[in-house]
Amino acid sequence: xxxxxxxxxxxxxxxxxxxxxxxxxxxxxxxxxxxxxxxxxxxxxxxxxxxxxxxxxxxxxxxxxxxxxxxxxxxxxxxxxxxxxxxxxxxxxxxxxxxxxxxxxxxxxxxxxxxxxxxxxxxxxxxxxxxxxxxxxxxxxxxxxxxxxxxxxxxxxxxxxxxxxxxxxxxxxxxxxxxxxxxxxxxxxxxxxxxxxxxxxxxxxxxxxxxxxxxxxxxxxxxxxxxxxxxxxxxxxxxxxxxxxxxxxxxxxxxxxxxxxxxxxxxxxxxxxxxxxxxxxxxxxxxxxxxxxxxxxxxxxxxxxxxxxxxxxxxxxxxxxxxxxxxxxxxxxxxxxxxxxxxxxxxxxxxxxxxxxxxxxxxxxxxxxxxxxxxxxxxxxxxxxxxxxxxxxxxxxxxxxxxxxxxxxxxx
Numbered sequence: 001x002x003x004x005x006x007x008x009x010x011x012x013x014x015x016x017x018x019x020x021x022x023x024x025x026x027x028x029x030x031x032x033x034x035x036x037x038x039x040x041x042x043x044x045x046x047x048x049x050x051x052x053x054x055x056x057x058x059x060x061x062x063x064x065x066x067x068x069x070x071x072x073x074x075x076x077x078x079x080x081x082x083x084x085x086x087x088x089x090x091x092x093x094x095x096x097x098x099x100x101x102x103x104x105x106x107x108x109x110x111x112x113x114x115x116x117x118x119x120x121x122x123x124x125x126x127x128x129x130x131x132x133x134x135x136x137x138x139x140x141x142x143x144x145x146x147x148x149x150x151x152x153x154x155x156x157x158x159x160x161x162x163x164x165x166x167x168x169x170x171x172x173x174x175x176x177x178x179x180x181x182x183x184x185x186x187x188x189x190x191x192x193x194x195x196x197x198x199x200x201x202x203x204x205x206x207x208x209x210x211x212x213x214x215x216x217x218x219x220x221x222x223x224x225x226x227x228x229x230x231x232x233x234x235x236x237x238x239x240x241x242x243x244x245x246x247x248x249x250x251x252x253x254x255x256x257x258x259x260x261x262x263x264x265x266x267x268x269x270x271x272x273x274x275x276x277x278x279x280x281x282x283x284x285x286x287x288x289x290x291x292x293x294x295x296x297x298x299x300x301x302x303x304x305x306x307x308x309x310x311x312x313x314x315x316x317x318x319x320x321x322x323x324x325x326x327x328x329x330x331x332x333x334x335x336x337x338x339x340x341x342x343x344x345x346x347x348x349x350x351x352x353x354x355x356x357x358x359x360x361x362x363x364x365x366x367x368x369x370x371x372x373x374x375x376x377x378x379x380x381x382x383x384x385x386x387x388x389x390x391x392x393x394x395x396x397x398x399x400x401x402x403x404x405x406x407x408x409x410x411x412x
Contacts, residue, residue: 001034001035001096001097001405001406001409002034002035002036002037002093002094002095002096002097003029003034003035003036003037003095003096003097003098003099003405004036004037004038004039004089004090004093004095004097004098004099005022005025005026005036005037005038005039005040005099005100005101006038006039006040006086006098006099006100006101006103006110006111006114007019007022007038007039007040007100007101007102008040008041008043008058008060008101008102008103008104008105008106009040009041009043009102010022010023010038010040010041010054010056011023012044013043013044013045015064015235016234016235016322017127017205017321017322017323018101018102018127018128019101019102020297020322021101021127021205021322022038022101022102024206024208024394024398025099025125025397025398025401026038028394028395028397028398028402029398029401029402032398032402034402036053037053037054037055037089037093037095038053038054038055039055039057039058039085039086039089040054040055040056040057040058041056041057041058041059041060041106042056042057042058042059043060043064055085055089057085058082058085058106058110059078059081059082060105060106061075061078061105061106061107061135061136061137061168062105062136062137062140064105065269067136067137067139067140069157069161071136071137072137072141072161072164072165073161073164075137075164075165075168076164078107079107079109079167082106082107082109082110083109083110083113086110086113086114086117087113087117090114090117090118095118096121096409097118097121097122097123097405097408097409098114098117098118098121098122098123099123099125099405100114100122100123100124100125101124101125101127102127102128102130103130103131104128104130104133104135105135105136107135107167107168107172108135108168108171108172108174109167109168109172111124111172111174112172112173112174115174115175115177120177120178120408121408121409122175122177122178123178123179123180123404123405123408124176124178124179124180125179125180125181125182125203125401126179126180126181126182126186126187126190126197126200126319127181127182127186127205127319127320128186128319129186129189129190129193129319131174131176131190131193131195132189132190132193132195135168137161137165137168137169138168138169141154141158141161141162141165175196175198176195176196176197176198176200177198177199178198178199178404178408179197179198179199179200180199180200180201180202180203180401180404181197181200181201181202181203181319182202182203182204182205182319182320182341183202183204183319183320183340183341183344183345184202184344185317185319185320185339185340185341185343185344186319186320186340186341187200187202189317189319189340201404203397203400203401203404204320204391204392204396204397205320205322205325205392205397206325206392206393206394206395206396206397206398207322207325207326207329207388207392207393207394208394209329209388209389209392209393209394211301211302212301212304212326212329212330212388213329213330213385213389214301215301215302215304215305215330215331216329216330216331216381216385217331218305219305219331219381221374221375221377221378221381222374223308223374226259227259227260227261228259228260228261228308228309228367228370228371228374229260229261229263229306229307229308229309230245230260230261230262230263230307230308230309230310230311230367231262231263231264231265231304231307231309231310231311232245232262232263232264232265232266232310232311232313233265233266233300233304233310233323234265234266234323235266235267235268236264236266236267236268236269236272236273236276237268237269237272238272238315239314239315239316240268240313240314240315241313241314241315241337241357241358242264242276242313243275243276243279244313244315244358244359244360244363245262245264245311245313245363246276246279246280246283246285246289247279247283247360248360248361248363248364248367249262249283249285249288249289249364249367250279250283250285250360251360251361251364252364252367252368256367256368256371257285257287257288259371260288260367260371261288261290262285262288262289262290262311263289263290263291263292263307264276264289264290264291264292265292265293265294265295265303266292266294267293267294276291277291300326301326301330304326304327304330304332305330307332308332308333308370308377309332309333309334309335309367309370309377310323310324310327310330310332310333310334310335311335311336311363312324312327312334312335312336312337312342313336313337313357313363314336314337314339314340314342314357315337315357315358316339316340317339317340317341317357318339318340318341318342319340319341320340320341320344320345321336321340321341321342324336324341324342324345324346325388325392327384328345328351328352328384328385328387328388328392329384329385329388329389329392331381331382331384331385332381332384333352333353333370333376333377333380333381333384334346334351334352334353334380334384335352335353335354335355335363335366335367335370336352336353336354336355337354337355337356337357337358338354338355338356338357339357342354345387345391347383349380350379350380350383351380351383351384351386351387352380352383352384353366353369353370353380354366
């Protein structure tokens with residue numbers, strides 16, 4: 001089977017787990033004997049290029065952090081180039097199926113053109129809500145500027161911008177004829193928003209469990225020096241809810257905080273990082289909280305092995321957090337927001353603990369529960385490991401996706 005993967009980003013330049021998962025699926029399909037190629041953006045590089053079966057040719061609609069007005073005026077040329085790259089690859093490689101992954105910050109016209117070129121032989125793997133998210137252009141032009149005068153000027157410029165961006169201004173109608181989802185939570189969110197998903201089974205994401213389970217095997221579930229070690233891993237952004245952790249720690253007593261250590265691993269927007277450091281100072285948490293720079297993914301299993309508890313405080317309903325899967329497999333007690341794929345996975349008190357999103361008092365309550373009953377760590381960790389082994393194996397995910405694509409192409 002010839003499979004052309006389409007993704008906004010592709011390692012080593014990624015936002016999160018979706019893009020890394022795409023690479024693992026590509027490699028998994030190749031190991032199974034399929035002919036695979038990838039069409040993605042040239043983000044992170046000076047120029048577009050192809051290397052083997054990886055074609056880094058597409059242009060994103062804007063910078064991942066800061067939108068520029070010229071991104072609107074250059075849209076027609078960018079759109080034409082992107083569509084031409086897709087058409088050329090389809091003509092040259094003659095794929096049996098186009099497999100679409102993340103599309104945020106790529107023009108949806110690419111997916112629309114894939115549907116036109118391939119008919120029903122287009123499959124989407126939906127592991128974030130990009131079909132219902134406002135694109136970069138609308139996010140910028142619909143928001144106010146930094147002053148009344150600039151807002152007025154922006155509103156005037158919005159009129160020609162809307163004309164230039166006419167294909168992007170309203171949602172691009174996509175058929176989503178074949179659209180497996182990473183979780184029931186993700187599927188339900190899209191259906192409730194009116195996305196016309198048709199053949200949309202849940203195919204859970206997966207990770208390579210080997211190194212994580214090896215760390216779990218080393219655990220004794222005894223607190224080192226009587227200190228409960230907590231960790232957050234991810235992008236430092238408002239929707240990730242890291243501030244909720246700091247607010248929760250501030251509600252614990254001084255004696256309780258003496259028995260805790262929190263490590264925050266990640267980086268993000270400068271303003272939000274400054275806010276987090278401000279909360280640490282405001283609540284006098286400098287003896288409890290450590291900020292850690294991001295690490296290579298290969299080092300993550302050993303890093304997680306140093307901690308007792310993984311915190312998932314996302315305010316938004318994450319479809320299925322990859323770090324949750326890794327924490328469960330690593331034998332950690334996972335404490336997460338009761339929303340999205342986390343609530344779908346965690347059974348409170350059995351394989352983890354849940355708290356209401358954004359509720360610092362509820363999170364503090366769960367941390368107190370672990371401080372008061374360290375034996376609970378073992379119960380939650382063992383339940384979590386079982387969940388990871390049964391549900392989040394990368395080989396199972398690839399096999400399920402392969403069977404799905406074979407059915408779509410009529411080869412099964």
